[in-house]
């Protein structure tokens with residue numbers, strides 16, 4: 001396995017890993033038993049990190065469960081394993097406070113070659129605009145300046161901003177948090193997201209401005225307009241399907257960063273008041289069999305919003321988002337949801353008035 005030093009960082013599998021930070025933090029915390037958690041794509045790096053920590057004298061175990069984001073920290077596993085601390089790879093802190101002492105190792109790409117070779121196509125794609133808001137998944141943040149500098153050199157106004165929700169770094173976007181871009185809505189003509197289509201689709205669904213995904217892995221720059229329009233049509237179709245269902249459930253995730261029990265209770269009460277048979281359904285992983293095997297005809301998803309967007313085609317029944325449930329109950333119009341960017345986490349980045357449209361009917365119900 002390739003391991004190099006680059007300054008204070010160790011480069012493992014092409015990613016910078018701050019092992020010194022991990023070791024120093026664990027020692028400062030007095031931790032000896034450590035659980036290493038990573039998303040599936042980073043398991044090789046996790047293995048090497050665990051090996052290095054074991055060589056330093058720590059008692060290391062690995063989490064083999066799925067891990068979908070910083071929302072999905074293995075606090076329960078750490079407690080069950082008697083771990084003093086968690087090492088979490090690949091994400092920035094999502095929650096304001098950790099339940100177990102957690103050290104985050106972001107694993108950003110160490111080399112910008114793949115992004116550099118995409119810069120001519122990026123420039124060609126966005127050069128017709130006067131201004132662009134730029135965002136990135138955390139993995140590409142250290143390389144982003146090659147794009148920003150080139151776009152500025154050819155005369156574009158390039159803006160980046162701090163996020164205001166769960167992401168923490170300037171220009172960082174998550175699948176459910178594009179606040180670093182949405183805050184630029186009145187200042188830019190277009191958006192560019194470096195990373196995957198998944199990351200760029202988040203902003204594409206919340207704005208009518210052109211959005212582009214620049215993926216250094218596929219070496220492609222993709223205009224997301226058609227995808228956005230197709231998904232919004234599918235979302236609307238599923239709202240219509242939901243309206244026809246009588247027995248429904250409100251899904252609540254028990255994942256620490258996805259659990260929205262208060263919201264779920266309010267939506268559940270609202271659905272009952274509206275005449276539906278509704279109950280709350282707790283889940284850790286929400287899979288096609290969760291949807292198929294439970295006898296409800298349709299679901300409201302208060303967990304990761306991207307489940308409804310990316311996985312709806314695998315679900316046999318409608319799995320609509322909270323704002324979509326409001327549309328189904330005539331408490332919001334579909335046009336308001338689309339035009340004001342209320343589809344995902346509408347309390348996160350919309351101005352007070354737009355967010356209030358979502359919350360007002362919910363505040364009026366008793367749970």
Ligand code: SF4
Nearest residue numbers: 068069071175176304
């Ligand atoms: S998009 Fe979903 S999985 Fe990713 S951080 Fe947000 S809630 Fe978690």
